[in-house]
Amino acid sequence: MRPDLFSPAGSAGYRAATNPHNATVAQRPAMVAHPRTADEVAHAVRWAAQRNLTVAVQASGHGAGAPIESDRLLVDTSGLNAVHIDANARVARVGAGATWAAVNALAERHGLLGLAGTSPTVAVAGYTFGGGVGFLTRPHGMASSALLAVDYVDGDGRIRRAPEDAANAIDREALWAFRGGGGVGVATALTVELIAPQQLWAGYRLWSVDALGPVVDAWATAMDEIGAALSTSLSVLHPPAGSPAFPPALQGVPVVHLAFASPQGADAAGPLLRALRMAPPPAVDSSWAPADAARLAQIHLDPPNPVPALGVGRWLGPGAPDVAADALDVAAAVDSPVAVVELRNVGNDAPARDGAMTAVPGPFLLHAVGLATDDASRSRTEDGLSKVRTATTPADIGRSAASFADGRAAVADGLDQPGLQRLGRIRAALDPDQRLAPSRLVATIT
């Protein structure tokens, strides 16, 4: 094995790997492994078993939140970052540490795109295993449904492959679990289907928070009229200090942000742009225009640097536009502990493959997030998030969107009960000693 496969506390490799994008919970594993091959992942899992350590896995750390203490080996998959595009088959084979920016920079050379989320630095792996919704979801469905196969290592350190036609039933079950069920095992590579956008368009607008009411009205009106191509994200957010995307007048104050995109050309935004004529002119109009993958990954204005974030994600029903104003208003005060309240329209009729969560449970997604730098700020943020939950209760369908529960170790209602039970059975079969730390989705062990 490579001498630098493992790095101990105090080393540069250890420090880099334990500095996740979500910095809410300090990570202090016994050791960090930096595999570059599936063999090295398998070796790391067996190495952990010999020392009675459990194995946590991390690509980018956007989903960090579970404690990682000295009873764990942290497998840092960022070195598993090879990307190969098969343009004829419209498929990408992606290392488990690859980011969406890396995949789509290559895919678009062939006129193709993967079903990325809003942030370029999120890894394909955790995003897809959590379901994966982005600006291409409306016509093309969830990223989990585009997952064709997973190469992975099980809890006993065995290298396995999970395509739809796997000879072994448990590998077919594993693919079901990787498709939106948080996954089982340590993935080493993913095979994902790519789409060919007809004409990718994207844009965003920013207003001072005074415009919240009319902008929400315009967005809600448009929701009844837009077709199946336009995805939107409407939020009130507190800009990170010094962010160049925000002009001086919008620094240090809550801002209304509306981002929208379509892979089917300009006309998709017609109803929204018409409705917005009734709202005040925006302070920033980052034009609705043809876009490439980099531009698509920029319109949501996600923070590029690590943030100690605590969030909540919920699937909402068709009543979401009716509760939007009250929900977004929670972040509208300068001193609100909630730094972002966001609503996305994600409803779609795209066909979905079989998986734990391959179709959106509700037509709208709520995401709210604040800072959790210490106990006091965590408590203030929790209070603010519960106000958002109260405001959205009439539209809530009773399911968490676990990927958006930033900074949390566990989410109980990310799948329905039969789904959680099936996930529990698959985990038990592939990891009988519970060597591998589970994803945030709490499976039911029967």
Ligand SMILES: Cc1cc2nc3c(=O)[nH]c(=O)nc-3n(C[C@H](O)[C@H](O)[C@H](O)COP(=O)(O)OP(=O)(O)OC[C@H]3O[C@@H](n4cnc5c(N)ncnc54)[C@H](O)[C@@H]3O)c2cc1C
């Ligand atoms: C700024 C930001 C923007 C986001 N935007 C979106 C969005 O638009 N749409 C959306 O759906 N989600 C979005 N998310 C949520 C994101 O999808 C989750 O945080 C996801 O878990 C990140 O995956 P990761 O691999 O990058 O993160 P990591 O923190 O590295 O991994 C998260 C979890 O994924 C699992 N995992 C990762 N790698 C492996 C592996 N090799 N084998 C097995 N399990 C693995 C593990 O359970 C791990 O704990 C966003 C998050 C942030 C912080």
